[in-house]
Amino acid sequence: MTRRVPLKVGVTGGIGSGKSTVCRLFAMLGVPVYDSDAGAKRLMSSDPALIAAIRERFGAASYRDGVLDRRYLASQVFSSPVALAALNGVVHPAVRSDFRRWAGELGAEYVVAESAVLFESGMDREVDEIVTVSAPERLRLERAVGRDRSSEEEVRARMRSQMNDAEREALAGHVIFNDEKHLLWEQVLRLDARFGVGRR
Numbered sequence: 001m002t003r004r005v006p007l008k009v010g011v012t013g014g015i016g017s018g019k020s021t022v023c024r025l026f027a028m029l030g031v032p033v034y035d036s037d038a039g040a041k042r043l044m045s046s047d048p049a050l051i052a053a054i055r056e057r058f059g060a061a062s063y064r065d066g067v068l069d070r071r072y073l074a075s076q077v078f079s080s081p082v083a084l085a086a087l088n089g090v091v092h093p094a095v096r097s098d099f100r101r102w103a104g105e106l107g108a109e110y111v112v113a114e115s116a117v118l119f120e121s122g123m124d125r126e127v128d129e130i131v132t133v134s135a136p137e138r139l140r141l142e143r144a145v146g147r148d149r150s151s152e153e154e155v156r157a158r159m160r161s162q163m164n165d166a167e168r169e170a171l172a173g174h175v176i177f178n179d180e181k182h183l184l185w186e187q188v189l190r191l192d193a194r195f196g197v198g199r200r
């Protein structure tokens with residue numbers, strides 16, 4: 001039996017928007033989810049060419065006893081657009097090809113790729129449909145600071161390295177509002193019915 005190529009759906013949204021929460025709901029419906037943050041971290045710890053490129057650009061301090069020093073790297077890249085572009089330039093192509101391989105091996109009807117920087121990383125070109133999760137900045141800050149124990153200034157620095165909600169909404173085909181007025185499940189179920197139609 002030939003496997004159908006799955007429909008690929010990208011889910012994006014800025015820091016604290018709730019895109020991981022949305023992706024957990026898709027996963028509860030049985031949809032395979034590729035987590036780009038986790039994929040990037042795995043590759044940065046296992047892909048020898050990527051590790052060598054990061055060490056060359058960011059120095060020996062980027063790996064402590066062979067383990068990626070995320071705090072150090074974050075301090076380097078979220079304060080310098082040039083450094084962030086250099087890191088993105090080596091990590092993002094590796095994540096895109098890892099996602100392609102992962103999606104190609106599944107027999108699912110549709111799959112989801114979660115990425116905070118879907119457009120910025122070129123992952124938008126790997127997917128057929130794009131959903132962006134929007135939420136007021138005040139809520140995003142509260143959620144991200146509460147979850148990561150990062151400072152408000154650290155979260156704001158990441159926000160400045162990303163597109164804003166209006167830019168993502170202009171590029172995405174679908175928007176999920178994760179504010180205090182809209183229900184997440186209702187919006188996810190509506191999209192699942194659409195992406196899953198004729199595919200189950």
Ligand SMILES: CC(C)(COP(=O)(O)OP(=O)(O)OC[C@H]1O[C@@H](n2cnc3c(N)ncnc32)[C@H](O)[C@@H]1O)[C@@H](O)C(=O)NCCC(=O)NCCS
Pocket residue numbers: 014015016036037040041044069070071073074077084087088091092095115116117121158161162
């Ligand atoms: C700098 C690193 C080591 C910091 O690790 P840390 O555990 O603190 O953060 P984590 O990866 O879990 O990301 C948390 C959030 O930060 C923001 N963020 C991460 N990477 C980026 C980026 N390249 N550009 C803008 N925002 C980003 C996102 O909102 C993300 O959801 C890490 O973020 C990283 O390696 N980033 C570059 C790779 C990348 O782009 N990953 C994201 C998707 S491919």
Ligand SMILES: Nc1ncnc2c1ncn2[C@@H]1O[C@H](COP(=O)(O)OP(=O)(O)OP(=O)(O)O)[C@@H](O)[C@H]1O
Pocket residue numbers: 013014015016017018019020021022116143144146147178179184
């Ligand atoms: N509708 C909601 N109501 C209450 N809390 C929420 C809601 N949506 C998300 N949260 C909480 O806000 C925090 C951030 O959500 P989540 O991790 O899904 O965001 P994210 O967009 O994936 O962020 P990041 O880019 O940092 O990975 C989490 O602690 C989550 O439980």
